[in-house]
Amino acid sequence: MKKEIKTDYYDNFTCIAGKCSFNCCQEWKIAVDDDTYIKWNHLSLTKQNNDYIDQYVKQKDGTRVIALNEQKQCPFLNEQKLCNLVLNFGDEVLSETCAIFPRQIHEFADRKEYSLLPGCPEVVDLMNQQDKICFTKNLFDLDEDILLQIRTMMITIMQNQHFSISKSVMMIFYILLDIYQNKSVLKKEIDEYKDKAILKELSDTIDNMQFLSLDTFEENNELFLDIAENYRKQELYTSYLEPIAVIAENLSRDYDKRKVIVQLQKFDKQFSSYEKLFRNYLVVEIFSNSLMPESDLESLVVMIQWIAMEYAIMRHSIFLSWLLEEEKLSYTVVRNYIVVISRMMGYDQEDICEYLDKSFENLIWEWGYLALLIGAE
Structure with a gap:
């Protein structure tokens, strides 16, 4: 079994979703991995219509990413700053990036290393609390x-x-x-x-x-x-x-x-x-x-x-x-x-x-x- 190494506050992180002062669903590239791309092609955007999620994915710099709307936000983000995908289909429909962020995991031959990315304000708060x-x-x-x-x-x-x-x-x-x-x-x-x-x-x-x-x-x-x-x-x-x-x-x-x-x-x-x-x-x-x-x-x-x-x-x-x-x-x-x-x-x-x-x-x-x-x- 591989050793696991974490920053000791890693498990203290909790996403505060719509209460976040700096939403992670806007103003940057949100990657869509291959498995998620295939999965999304078989889903409707909402339960009420037949729009396919595939139309909201584009290629950028050789990577599939979610196409942001005019407000530079993920098109699945609602007015309450919650994800319509999760509300309609559950957490399992999320892409790898959305499911993991701000967690970062590196897997080596003998160990797995876990840390939290400072692109999230809650993570910065946790860092600031550590002596x-x-x-x-x-x-x-x-x-x-x-x-x-x-x-x-x-x-x-x-x-x-x-x-x-x-x-x-x-x-x-x-x-x-x-x-x-x-x-x-x-x-x-x-x-x-x-x-x-x-x-x-x-x-x-x-x-x-x-x-x-x-x-x-x-x-x-x-x-x-x-x-x-x-x-x-x-x-x-x-x-x-x-x-x-x-x-x-x-x-x-x-x-x-x-x-x-x-x-x-x-x-x-x-x-x-x-x-x-x-x-x-x-x-x-x-x-x-x-x-x-x-x-x-x-x-x-x-x-x-x-x-x-x-x-x-x-x-x-x-x-x-x-x-x-x-x-x-x-x-x-x-x-x-x-x-x-x-x-x-x-x-x-x-x-x-x-x-x-x-x-x-x-x-x-x-x-x-x-x-x-x-x-x-």
Whole structure:
């Protein structure tokens, strides 16, 4: 029997359906798997007419998805924000995506791993309630695989509160690149990266580096606009993206450097009050998305780059939203942008590699670029 590993709050999740502040049946691709597609062809849309569900399915980017209506919602969503499919035919008619979300399950040869995706506000609330992310099994007991050891090492660094979040990300990527360039690595060498003296030396080295906040700001601003472009064209997440995208466009043309530095400093003080939430978020991202059943060392490095980029864009989006009024940074704003950016950047590995290949000179970044992206706290 395979071992099962879960984030320890996994079984606490409950969908609140129509009461949800951020419905999962709108403004993004809802995949329709083959079995569901065949099943739907034998059903009527409602019990009162003969419309076939097949007409509500379209091909997009090589995948069958539900065709959203003019309101960018699933056509089966009713005014009470409940699913007409479930009301008429029961839960068994749902597609795999609808039935599982926000749960994420990865099945390996020797184990199954369970986590919850932050594209759901209830999941973000659960993350925020945890003092520290724990797992139903000790990750240190999973020592049969080098990639598992690397992932455990990364989680350990991210949970070390002696290091800021930004520094933790930089340290993780430095170590990953060192391992990647060596091509082969043994468990005892992974253990060396956990040594307190080595980590302190790396931490001190980063402390002695100079980081320019405006360079990080400009890079994050450009990346945010690039990621947001297609969603704006499709008029998705309009109420969240459009106001801050307008600000980002204005800032990309011209800005008062002294004023922005002061604003960044004020924002950072308020953003730091959510350190626990974002540390938990990054731990879960590393656990659930850095290592897939088909992963190798290169794909692990790529996924850490993507997670770092997602965090940077998330933080920048929250900064842009804060600029609208420059008042106290509310938990609701923070949670909403975690949800929105998580959904926008929830690509599969193939799409992530394609994006990085097109957008950057090399698939694997230099350490200095990630440091620029993350910046110092």
